[in-house]
Structure formats: C-alpha cells, structure tokens
Amino acid sequence: MTKKNVLRIGVIGTGAIGSDHIRRCTQTLSGAQIVAVGDVNSDNARKAVSSYNINAKVYDSGHDLIKAEDVDVVMVTSWGQTHAEYVLSAIKAGKYVFCEKPLATTIKDCQEIIEAEQACGKRLVQVGFMRPYDKGYRELRNAIANGDIGMPLMVHAAHRNQSVGENYVTNMAIVDTLIHELDVLRWLLEDDYVSAQVIFPRSTRHTHAKLRDPQIILLETKSGIRIDVEVFVNCQYGYDIQCAVVGEKGIVSLPEPASVTMRSDAKLSKSILTDWKERFIDAYDIEVQDFIDSCLAGKLTGPSSWNGYVATVAAEACVKSQETGKVEPISLPNCPSFYK
Ligand SMILES: NC(=O)c1ccc[n+]([C@@H]2O[C@H](COP(=O)([O-])OP(=O)(O)OC[C@H]3O[C@@H](n4cnc5c(N)ncnc54)[C@H](O)[C@@H]3O)[C@@H](O)[C@H]2O)c1
Ligand SMILES: O[C@H]1[C@H](O)[C@@H](O)[C@H](O)[C@@H](O)[C@H]1O
Numbered sequence: 001m002t003k004k005n006v007l008r009i010g011v012i013g014t015g016a017i018g019s020d021h022i023r024r025c026t027q028t029l030s031g032a033q034i035v036a037v038g039d040v041n042s043d044n045a046r047k048a049v050s051s052y053n054i055n056a057k058v059y060d061s062g063h064d065l066i067k068a069e070d071v072d073v074v075m076v077t078s079w080g081q082t083h084a085e086y087v088l089s090a091i092k093a094g095k096y097v098f099c100e101k102p103l104a105t106t107i108k109d110c111q112e113i114i115e116a117e118q119a120c121g122k123r124l125v126q127v128g129f130m131r132p133y134d135k136g137y138r139e140l141r142n143a144i145a146n147g148d149i150g151m152p153l154m155v156h157a158a159h160r161n162q163s164v165g166e167n168y169v170t171n172m173a174i175v176d177t178l179i180h181e182l183d184v185l186r187w188l189l190e191d192d193y194v195s196a197q198v199i200f201p202r203s204t205r206h207t208h209a210k211l212r213d214p215q216i217i218l219l220e221t222k223s224g225i226r227i228d229v230e231v232f233v234n235c236q237y238g239y240d241i242q243c244a245v246v247g248e249k250g251i252v253s254l255p256e257p258a259s260v261t262m263r264s265d266a267k268l269s270k271s272i273l274t275d276w277k278e279r280f281i282d283a284y285d286i287e288v289q290d291f292i293d294s295c296l297a298g299k300l301t302g303p304s305s306w307n308g309y310v311a312t313v314a315a316e317a318c319v320k321s322q323e324t325g326k327v328e329p330i331s332l333p334n335c336p337s338f339y340k
Contacts, residue, residue, distance in 0.1 A: 010059075011036070011077060018077030074097045103309065164233045192310070194330055195328060204234055218327075256270075
C-alpha cells in the first residue's frame, strides 16, 4: 500500500453489518473511502452503493475485489463460513484485512490463517471483536486490574437477543453469539479457559425445532475463575448484555447503556435497546476508526487472528459439550511472540 491519507477499502458482504460499516466509514469516520463492494447477492451490493451514494465499483467475485489495484485494504463482512478464504486471499495479496467475527468457523482454518500471516512477517488481520473497544467493558477491565474488587472469583454474564430467524440453529448460540463473550472475558480477566460445559434449561416456546434456547455455558479459567454465561436469543424484551465480575471484596458490573428515565402514566421507566447496532454503536465506531488509523500508520494493534483462533478453539469445546453434555477440556498452544 502506498503512503496516503485516505485508505481505499473494499467490502465483501454487504448485508447487515457490511452496510453498517460502509455507513460509518462514509458518514462518521475519517481517513477512509469505500471504493469497492462485493456480495454473492449483487442486489445487496448495488443497494449499499445507492443507499450511501458512494462511488464504489461492484464486484461479482470477492477474490477479484481483493486483487484490485485501487483496493488498499479489505473488509470481510460476509457469512462466517466464507471468512477464511477471503482472509487468506487478502494475506496472499499482502493487504490488511478487517474480518468480522468469527475469524473462521474451524480451528484448522484459523491455524492456516495464523500460519500464513506469520509467514508474511507482519500482522495483516484484525478481527471484528468490538467489545474491547466498548467504554463499559474498558471500565470493568480497569477496575479489575486496579484491584478495586480484589482477586476475581466468578463472572455472571448474559447475552440476550430479542429474537432470531429460522436459520439460527443450536450451535450458533456458541459460534455466532457466545463468541463475543469468549473473546472479551479472557481479555477482561487476562486469563485463559481450561474447560467448558453447556447446559440446556427448559426451552422457551418462542424458539423452533432446530434451536435449543436458552443455553447456559459454564467456563473455567486457568486461575480457577468460574464463569456462567446465559445465551438467550429469543428473550422477546430487547437486546441485553450483562456482565458482573465478583471479586474477594466487591462486584463490578457492566454499565447499562445511557437512556433517559421516564415518569409517565404512573410509571417510572427506562427503555431497553433492541438492536446490537445501537447497543455497540460507539464501540464499532472506535473499532473501525482504529483499524483505519492503524492501516494508515502501517501497524495493526486491534484484536488479532490469534484472538480469533483462541475464541474458535473455545467455541469448539462448547459445541462439543452441547452434544456430549460433559465438561470438555480446552487446550491451547502458547501464544507465538508474533502476537504478543
Ligand atoms: N461484531 C458484531 O457484533 C457483528 C454483528 C453482526 C454480524 N457480525 C458478523 O458479520 C458477518 C455478517 O453478518 P450479517 O449479520 O451482516 O449477515 P447478513 O446475512 O445480513 O449479511 C451477510 C452478507 O454476506 C453475503 N455473502 C454471503 N456469502 C458470501 C460470499 N461467499 N461472498 C460474498 N458475499 C457473501 C450475503 O449475501 C449477505 O449480503 C457474520 O460473520 C456475523 O457473525 C458481527
Ligand atoms: O451476529 C450477531 C452479532 O454478533 C450480535 O452482536 C450478537 O448479539 C448476535 O447474537 C449475533 O447473531
């Protein structure tokens, strides 16, 4: 990439989050321009171009987009199972790539990515884990690191979506939803997981035949911290992310998103958000601006493909436990110095 002030981005996958990232790069952030878009459903790509009135070329093939001379960096926001091939292709082209979670859906594909990236001798991949950029999670991490609650002992977390579609099935509670907690909790606690177990309570009547909902995931870390995460993706009432860390001398909890307090009709109320786009809007803005700035500066510092790999290893143990009902071990090789 030649040194310049504006980063030319090509986006592969222009659905919900792809379009939202195009919007933020075009209307909110600085230093970037969307010059190319691609989607297997070319109507989606054309819609993104017209909705945001951008001067971007539409590609039928994501691989051709990656190779295009005027594309400096790539953003992969297609379905999870297609991420690996595009990330590998971007690494091969020597281009920085922002890949939405998950980095890849199999451990083997994640390994291939970290090997290819290391062979390049330079970090080229940032994974779209935005929670470490969220102000609330950063405050939680600082409080823990400052020793404000003493040694952390337990974490109680919940990840609730208002509802999901028919194509969302049981393992997606892990690979699509819990994956955020799998990434952010080890960052928060500066610890790694050693085991996982998934438990199924009675299912809600708002689910369908191929989705066990809710689920409880129990994790244990190297230092012995016990974590329970409730994943409930048809909770009906809103989009709700909870996290409380219990320490030896106190508890620190994720703040609720800011909202006015309403007194009306003899009720005292606050609204609850319903959409992930709104709940983490500031975090996504900071995350993508960080990617743009890091590419322009020639050094990536955000969540790496090692983070993506570790989350996928933990997710695989959880999916196995969904099938066996047992506590499944999680074992990881040491983090290569390249990613430290
Ligand atoms: N970080 C977050 O909070 C967050 C939020 C939402 C989605 N995501 C992730 O982003 C990805 C996309 O999710 P979404 O909700 O936008 O899905 P979506 O279905 O709304 O959009 C995905 C788009 O990718 C396109 N696509 C699929 N396969 C493709 C391929 N091989 N090549 C090019 N385009 C292809 C689809 O046609 C669709 O337009 C997923 O991996 C998801 O987990 C992350
Ligand atoms: O892809 C989305 C996204 O990652 C959201 O942040 C999460 O809450 C949803 O469960 C998931 O389906």
